[in-house]
Amino acid sequence: MSSQDIPEENLPAEQDTSHGAVGVADEKHPFADPGLPPHEYRVQDIDERAAKRSERTVSLLFTVSMLATVGFIAAFVAIPVDESVFIFPFGHISALNFALGLTLGIALFCIGAGAIHWARTLMSDHEMVQERHPVEASPELRATIHEEFKQGAKESQLGRRRLLRNTMLGALTLVPLTGVVLLRDLGPLPGTKLRHTLWSKGKLLVNMNTDEPLRPSDIAVGSLTFAKPEGLDEHAEDFNNEIAKAALMIVRLQPGDIKDKRELEWSHEGIVAYSKICTHVGCPISLYEQQTHHVLCPCHQSTFDLSDGARVIFGPAGHALPQLRIGVNDEGYLEALSDFEEPVGPAFWERG
Numbered sequence: 001m002s003s004q005d006i007p008e009e010n011l012p013a014e015q016d017t018s019h020g021a022v023g024v025a026d027e028k029h030p031f032a033d034p035g036l037p038p039h040e041y042r043v044q045d046i047d048e049r050a051a052k053r054s055e056r057t058v059s060l061l062f063t064v065s066m067l068a069t070v071g072f073i074a075a076f077v078a079i080p081v082d083e084s085v086f087i088f089p090f091g092h093i094s095a096l097n098f099a100l101g102l103t104l105g106i107a108l109f110c111i112g113a114g115a116i117h118w119a120r121t122l123m124s125d126h127e128m129v130q131e132r133h134p135v136e137a138s139p140e141l142r143a144t145i146h147e148e149f150k151q152g153a154k155e156s157q158l159g160r161r162r163l164l165r166n167t168m169l170g171a172l173t174l175v176p177l178t179g180v181v182l183l184r185d186l187g188p189l190p191g192t193k194l195r196h197t198l199w200s201k202g203k204l205l206v207n208m209n210t211d212e213p214l215r216p217s218d219i220a221v222g223s224l225t226f227a228k229p230e231g232l233d234e235h236a237e238d239f240n241n242e243i244a245k246a247a248l249m250i251v252r253l254q255p256g257d258i259k260d261k262r263e264l265e266w267s268h269e270g271i272v273a274y275s276k277i278c279t280h281v282g283c284p285i286s287l288y289e290q291q292t293h294h295v296l297c298p299c300h301q302s303t304f305d306l307s308d309g310a311r312v313i314f315g316p317a318g319h320a321l322p323q324l325r326i327g328v329n330d331e332g333y334l335e336a337l338s339d340f341e342e343p344v345g346p347a348f349w350e351r352g
Contacts, residue, residue, distance in 0.1 A: 044121045054121040061114035068107035075099035082237075195343050197229075197245040199324060204230035205248065205273065205334040213333045219252040219271050222290035226250070226276065229336070245344045247276035247284060248324060250334075251306055253293060260309035266325040268334065273324040274310050275344045278302055280317040282346045295321075318346070 044051040075096065083095040137145075153159075204213045208226040219225055227248040233239065255270045263272060274295075276284050283299035293307035302315030310321035322344050325337040 039126065042121065042125065051122060054117065058114045058118045058122070061110040061117065065107045065110035065114070068103045068110065072100060072103040072107065075103060194245075194345070197339055197344060198232060198242055199229055199246055199248075199336045199339045201336065201338055202329070203336045204329075205250065205326065205336065206230050206232075214250070215332055216269055216271060216328060216334060219250055219334075221252045221254065221270070224249060224251055224288040224295075227273070244277065244282070248273050249276045249285060249288075249295070251288065251293070251295075253307060257293065257307050259307055263307075263309050263323060266323055266337075268326055268328055271326065271334070272306060273326045273334075273336075274304075274306065274321045275324070275340065277321075277345050278317060279312075279319050279321060279346050280315065285321075 044054050079096045079099055081094075081096055084092045085095040085098060086092050087098060159165075205227040206212065206229065207214055207218070208228055213230065214225070214227060227250055228243060229246050232242055232246065236242075250271060250273050253267075253270045253272060255264065255267075258264045258267065258270065258272070266272070276286075278285050278297040278299065280297065280300055280302045283297050285295050285297050285304070287296040287298060288294075288306075289296070293305060294313070295304050295306055295310075296302070297315065297317070300316055302317035303313050304310045304317070304321050305313050310323060312318075312320060322340040322342045324340055326334055327337050329335045
């Protein structure tokens with residue numbers, strides 16, 4: 001609603017139109033200055049009842065924001081981490097994440113919407129023209145500011161009051177630690193979990209596709225097979241976390257093609273087992289070239305040579321793929337002889 005829609009008797013007696021006047025070109029100023037368009041009063045400037053309505057609207061938005069913040073805290077405390085809800089069209093999602101995202105989004109949106117509505121309806125909207133001036137301060141102003149700074153430092157007595165100064169610096173240094181402490185509640189510390197997987201001595205190598213234990217005869221030369229540890233159920237709650245560390249790829253090479261001495265000792269009849277998790281950003285490796293014995297990560301093209309300790313020969317990966325030492329048990333099935341001897345996955349060496 002503009003001032004044109006308001007009855008004439010409610011408008012101010014005199015409207016300011018000077019800023020909308022059009023200048024006249026002359027020899028000194030060859031271009032006319034069109035100025036600004038005439039100012040239009042908002043309905044809130046004219047009608048106090050409209051201003052009160054805007055005030056109540058802004059207050060309502062801020063109140064909803066406060067309630068949403070309280071709801072965020074309540075959801076964080078009350079909703080279990082493992083609870084899920086069905087939300088159309090997303091399907092089953094974490095109830096805690098949904099509640100936290102919804103309440104925080106409402107809280108932030110209402111603050112922003114309230115501030116914008118306040119500025120657009122109640123704050124002054126008169127156009128003001130300010131002439132440009134040099135950005136650099138004059139020498140006199142810089143000298144004045146310098147003197148005022150020295151005078152303020154002298155009057156603060158920071159130089160004399162060492163106890164005051166030191167305790168103030170200590171307080172300012174320590175107070176950011178409150179935010180660091182809050183980070184502790186992001187989740188439990190990993191401990192040594194990143195250093196260990198489900199593989200251990202005697203664990204059978206189970207085919208990911210058939211869910212059956214593997215025999216050496218099941219692995220043909222030049223083939224690529226994916227395996228998981230015995231006892232890892234795909235329907236288990238922690239399956240994704242465990243398979244992300246324990247996923248295995250098995251390749252059979254001719255023993256004479258294996259260049260690395262340790263790789264040959266840890267293999268069985270040319271069958272080598274390596275982590276499937278790329279050491280760059282953790283993508284699953286799935287591409288194998290049997291003539292060169294190279295495996296390729298499809299995400300960023302890191303390439304590893306499985307005939308030479310799975311060392312990196314191309315791409316951004318930082319180190320070789322971890323190898324799992326394997327053998328055959330009394331029943332003729334492939335089994336692990338230990339866990340991986342180095343951590344699986346990306347960037348671990350930088351983390352610890």
